[in-house]
Amino acid sequence: MLNVTSLSKTYGNREILDCLSFTINSGEIVGLVGENGAGKSTLLKILATLSKPTKGTLSLHSLPFDKNIKNIRQMIGFVPQEIAIWEEFTVQENMMFFEKLSTVKKTNEELYQICLDMKLDKWKEPVKRLSGGMKRKLNLAISLIHDPEVLLLDEPTVGIDLKSKNEISAFLQKLAKEKGTMILFTSHDMDEIINLCDRIFCIGKDTFYQNRLIEAGNKPQIL
Ligand SMILES: Nc1ncnc2c1ncn2[C@@H]1O[C@H](COP(=O)(O)OP(=O)(O)OP(=O)(O)O)[C@@H](O)[C@H]1O
Ligand SMILES: [Mg+2]
Structure with missing residues (x-):
């Protein structure tokens, strides 16, 4: 279980998040909505351990974030709002690069299978030649390499056509059901x-x- 208690975040004297408390259980898919600037990305970055809360506590499976940062990071997958992949590399090279950084090791076939699960079959294609939607699928595929228990997805389907959105939704539902992954998902759709x-x-x-x-x-x- 992911547990957030009395979480606040201020930038300067601007309060962005004001005393948020919630839990997410294994296998649950939770949507996070709110207007532009409401603080969705700020919250996801804190949960991804990339930013610190001003106040409040976070824990995953009863492990407090502040004392177990290394363990927590291994259990979290994060897809940022901005696409973060290597444009000059192929899909395969991107997957292999990020696998090297992962604590969980995967074979080439397993990496390819993650992409196929996303319906992304352009394995040998340089990323710069992919469409925006395909790049988003690759961003999502990369976040899954280390089998995260928590998946934080910040507008992962922006610019993705309806068919691909449905494929991604079906994939995430399968992941939550079969592996018990906790998923926090933002979208304006x-x-x-x-x-x-x-x-x-x-x-x-x-x-x-x-x-x-x-x-x-x-x-x-x-919240
Ligand atoms: N590093 C920062 N320093 C100062 N202010 C920031 C910083 N990051 C975000 N903010 C401010 O915090 C507020 C929340 O931003 P955030 O990106 O979390 O919103 P959001 O809900 O994700 O919006 P969107 O729907 O546009 O993605 C905004 O007013 C933003 O300007
Ligand atoms: Mg945002």
Whole structure:
């Protein structure tokens, strides 16, 4: 279980996150929605251990983040909002490069299979020749190399066509169900969030997203 208690984050004297508390259970897919600037990426970066909270505590399987950073990092996969892959390398070379950085070792065939699971079959293609949607799929494939228990996905499907979005949704649902992966997923596509997620968190003061979800028959958790 991922446990977040009374988490706050300020930049200078601007309070971005104000005393958030929530849990995510194994096998759960949780959506995170909110207006631009609400603090979704800030929260994901803190959960990915790339930024420190101003206040509050985080733990994964009862291990506090601050005292177990190395262990925690091995259990977390993060897809940042900005695509972070090597443009000059092929898909295969990118996968092999990131496998070298991973504590979990994978064969070439296993790496290829992760890409196929994403319906990304351009194994020998340089990344610079891939479409934006395919690059996003590769970003997601890279985050899965070390079999993370928690997957943090910051708008992973921006610019992806509907068919690919559905393929990614199906893949994530399988991952959560079969491996018990905890998934926290942000998107501005409310249909995608509603179809994919078991629970939905709303962040920020604007009530637009809350009302939209309530109208669609969902009970969002307000953070
Ligand atoms: N390093 C930083 N220093 C100062 N302010 C920051 C920093 N990073 C983010 N912010 C501010 O924090 C607020 C939240 O930003 P964040 O990127 O978390 O929002 P978001 O919900 O992900 O928005 P979007 O939907 O546009 O991706 C914004 O007002 C942003 O300007
Ligand atoms: Mg963001």
